[in-house]
Amino acid sequence: MPAAAALALDGVEVTLGGRRVLDGLTFTAAPGAITALLGPNGAGKTTTIRVLTGLVPVDGGTAQVLGRPAGHPDALARLGLMPQATGAWSSIRPLELLRYLAGLYARPHDVHALAEALGITSFARTPYRRLSGGQQQAVNLAGALVGRPEFVLLDEPTAGMDPHARRRTWGLVRQLADAGVGVLLTTHAMDEAAQLADHVWIMDAGRIAIDGTVAELTATESLEDVFLRHTGAQA
Ligand SMILES: Nc1ncnc2c1ncn2[C@@H]1O[C@H](COP(=O)(O)OP(=O)(O)OP(=O)(O)O)[C@@H](O)[C@H]1O
Numbered sequence: 001m002p003a004a005a006a007l008a009l010d011g012v013e014v015t016l017g018g019r020r021v022l023d024g025l026t027f028t029a030a031p032g033a034i035t036a037l038l039g040p041n042g043a044g045k046t047t048t049i050r051v052l053t054g055l056v057p058v059d060g061g062t063a064q065v066l067g068r069p070a071g072h073p074d075a076l077a078r079l080g081l082m083p084q085a086t087g088a089w090s091s092i093r094p095l096e097l098l099r100y101l102a103g104l105y106a107r108p109h110d111v112h113a114l115a116e117a118l119g120i121t122s123f124a125r126t127p128y129r130r131l132s133g134g135q136q137q138a139v140n141l142a143g144a145l146v147g148r149p150e151f152v153l154l155d156e157p158t159a160g161m162d163p164h165a166r167r168r169t170w171g172l173v174r175q176l177a178d179a180g181v182g183v184l185l186t187t188h189a190m191d192e193a194a195q196l197a198d199h200v201w202i203m204d205a206g207r208i209a210i211d212g213t214v215a216e217l218t219a220t221e222s223l224e225d226v227f228l229r230h231t232g233a234q235a
Contacts, residue, residue, distance in 0.1 A: 006031040006151050006182045007052060011061030014047055014206075021047050023206035024061070029199070031151070032180045034173060036193040039203030040231050045186040046084055048203075049153050052184075053081055066151060077105070080149030082140045084156050094131075094139045095124040098146055105147035118142050119168055133160035141169065151182040158192060170196060190224045204231040 005028035014022040022044050029035035039045050050056040051063050054071015063070035066078050092100075095111060102108035115121045118138045123131060128139065137160055144152050157173070158166045173183055173196055187193055193200055194214050200223070201211040209230040210217070217226050 004031065005029060005064075006066055007035075007184060008064040009048070009051070009061065010063075012048075012051060012058050012063055013060035014044075014051060014056055015059050016047070016056070021206055022051065022058075025203070025207050026061075027201045027208050027211065029151075029182060029184050031182045032177060033198040034177050034183045034185070034196050036197035036200045037184060037186045037203060038188075038190075038193055038200060038227060039186075040233060043203040043231070044206045045203060046155055049081070049083075049155050049184075049186065052153055053079065077147075078150040080144035080147060080152035082137075082144035082152065082154045082157055084159070090129050091127045093125050093127055094120050094142070097128065097139065098142055101143050101146045107148050108146050109148055111146065114142050114146060117172065119165065134162055134165050137161055138165060138169075141172075145176075149181065151184070152176065154183060154185040156186055156188070158187065158189065166192075190222070190227060194218070194223050202227055202230055 007029040010026050012022050012025040013020065025044065025048060037045050037048065047056060051058060052065055052070050054076065065075040068075040095115065098111040098114065102111050115124050118141060120138050120142060123135055128136065131139065137157065141154070141157055144154065158169050161169060170192070173185070177183055197214060199211065199213055200217055202209050210226065214223065217223060
């Protein structure tokens with residue numbers, strides 16, 4: 001494993017509800033780079049993100065985040081998380097939410113500037129539960145970024161977004177990486193991974209099936225063909 005990896009999972013095993021969900025998962029993500037984690041439904045991508053945040057303890061192997069064991073307060077303070085769904089917010093308004101989250105960090109972004117950059121301003125005072133799925137995604141992304149993280153975990157960041165919002169989000173992810181922020185994103189959109197990622201890891205049934213740069217993986221076939229060849233529909 002590269003000494004300078006921002007994220008480093010080595011032989012991670014996780015069992016949930018009696019089922020082995022991560023089964024010797026080993027992968028790394030470099031600081032300041034965009035890393036994509038792909039895999040069929042149920043392959044274990046969200047569980048991996050939960051391991052990286054310390055929400056799910058590992059049963060075997062090791063998980064390091066920014067030089068600390070996953071879940072360590074020093075790592076969490078430097079990490080941003082955009083979860084797949086945040087049903088918890090309900091009636092809070094985006095601007096209130098961002099102000100609240102900003103208050104948890106030492107050097108947060110200006111919430112108005114962040115709302116503007118993410119196209120949130122026009123619905124910043126609408127209760128979260130009344131927002132469309134794509135609008136909720138934009139708010140979730142803002143929440144991941146407001147603390148000025150060194151590394152962000154984005155779980156299907158553009159799911160449900162229209163093409164405008166998707167392109168805006170891609171631009172933002174690139175800007176983050178250009179500014180030195182590391183990004184791990186999960187996605188089912190092969191074009192998204194191909195457009196954005198410096199390195200792609202494809203998971204199947206709780207472990208890595210293949211990885212490489214987009215250029216390496218797509219030398220002779222499309223990323224979707226590589227994906228289909230190395231993964232199966234999960235049980
Ligand atoms: N708390 C839990 N208890 C039992 N099983 C769980 C739990 N959380 C996840 N699983 C199972 O672990 C497997 C991996 O789930 P996970 O959400 O990590 O997959 P994923 O790759 O993110 O899928 P998707 O692409 O559909 O979001 C699934 O079979 C899921 O049912």
